[in-house]
Amino acid sequence: MHLRPRNSDDKAAHWTRPSKFDRNLIVIGAGAAGLVSSYIAAATRAKVTLVEANRMGGDCLNFGCVPSKALIRSAKLAHQMRQASSYGLAPTTPEIRFADVMERVHRIIEEIAPHDSIERYTALGVEVVRGFAKLVDPWTVEIDQGGDGIRRLTTRAVIIATGAEPFIPPLPGLADIGYLTSDTMWDVLRQRPAPPRRLVVLGGGPIGCELAQSFARLGSAVTQIEMAPRLLLREDAEVSEIVRSALARDGIDVLTGHRALVCGTGTDGKWIETEHAGERRRLAFDDLIVAVGRSARLTGFGLEDLGIPVDRVVETNAYLQTRHPNILAAGDVAGPYQFTHTAGHQAWFATVNGLFGDIKRFKVDYSAIPWATFTDPEVARVGLSEAEAREKNIPYEVTRFDLNDLDRAIADSATHGFVKVLTVPGKDRILGATIVGVHAGDLVAEFVLAMKHGLGLNKILGTIHIYPTFVEANRQAAGIWRRAHVNPRLLAMLEWFHRWRRG
């Protein structure tokens, strides 16, 4: 089989498919998508090689979910200590030992690292190679192993799982003043005895909100700059408002609708200038974290030479296949989501389609994708938000239950938030659920299960939930929906029946 590279000037260039292959599958990148892909391939007894250029576990373990959630936990405890008087305890001001906080963050990375280690994957039957992988042709991968030389392997299928990296905006002066990103901050701040004194967080997405709140609770004076009119733009406006006021309560100066214009260094240290409603404002700071989105890693490993189309992500079809059907992509590099669990979810489809696609292919299922932002209160969602339903012209009904009516939330003095469910008008079929509150990321699992398996609100109402728990809020919401949908004629008949029985 011959394939001609698309858009290539070299008209003579073509590739010949080998008649034999060294591997069934080569996976490029050992983050969530790559690890799960190679695991599944090995479980089906395929000969699979996993190539990682940097740290096993990818961004989630080393720079993302794990360190950020570890930091959030220390920050939450500091916050709870300050709240002690609300619970009848003596007011406490926590002594923040920042170096110890950062040591704990790194200890937790080390504690989880064995799950993603070379040793574990080797024992599972995966060949793990340290090095930088490059596609030479649709069936050949070249691995630069640094001092250990270059190795070439042929393979029937390839999964691109190269992830994403922080996007750095073209902000004048930014490169000169020095800035932190999720890639660099964990190592840089590990060297510091104290948290940044004056911190600017650029970006009001999940990363910006989680980090801004954590550092504020650990003692930094935080200013958060978001150019959009509100935080967490993907969520409904009321969600953004709850998060904004929570961050404000933590002392963060939240500047939405502010465009960052330029930064530099002056007598009072570093500064950034923003513009809002025609007014310019200059803010002094000591450290700045850039959290304005993540760009897929698309260049430098052969996609261009193979004519594989990319836009913001690698272009794939519903089976996660690229232009070359034996080259597939999963995780942040494939989009449209940028979560660890969606990377793992796509990995199953990419692997099965890569190994068995010429026999049977499976379309990747995006029907019930959940996510959570781990601010306090947490924000979790599955399916449609109200804004999305309106945008897509999908008719819906809303049922809402506020946590200030939930016994457990009242007992815990944690009543900020709600459960909001969108259903098909007149039916109990769930179109989406948004939960804001303590443990929202855990609570949403019930709606994910319901949506995935076609269970409606009646089924949630008919399921026993332990009293008093936060997850009872889901059943309360289902109960509100039920009461709003009782048949008035049936009620009238029942009333008549009872009257008749009384004689």
Ligand SMILES: Cc1cc2nc3c(=O)[nH]c(=O)nc-3n(C[C@H](O)[C@H](O)[C@H](O)COP(=O)(O)OP(=O)(O)OC[C@H]3O[C@@H](n4cnc5c(N)ncnc54)[C@H](O)[C@@H]3O)c2cc1C
């Ligand atoms: C601060 C932060 C917090 C986050 N929190 C959460 C959260 O709470 N929950 C959640 O679900 N998601 C969270 N995420 C997102 C999550 O980390 C990513 O969605 C996830 O890591 C994507 O996995 P991946 O396998 O696609 O890519 P990655 O984890 O980025 O892995 C890709 C790997 O490929 C390697 N690589 C790249 N090119 C090559 C090459 N040519 N050769 C060899 N190796 C290569 C890279 O070194 C990297 O290790 C967070 C992200 C950040 C930054």
Ligand SMILES: NC(=O)c1ccc[n+]([C@@H]2O[C@H](COP(=O)([O-])OP(=O)(O)OC[C@H]3O[C@@H](n4cnc5c(N)ncnc54)[C@H](O)[C@@H]3O)[C@@H](O)[C@H]2O)c1
């Ligand atoms: N809890 C989680 O699951 C979790 C946590 C963190 C990150 N993530 C993943 O990582 C992805 C990236 O997160 P993120 O927060 O970096 O990106 P994001 O794209 O979600 O949000 C970035 C924000 O920055 C703003 N922005 C862009 N340019 C700006 C500028 N020049 N000045 C000010 N604001 C600007 C945007 O308007 C946007 O609101 C997320 O979309 C998510 O998928 C997930």
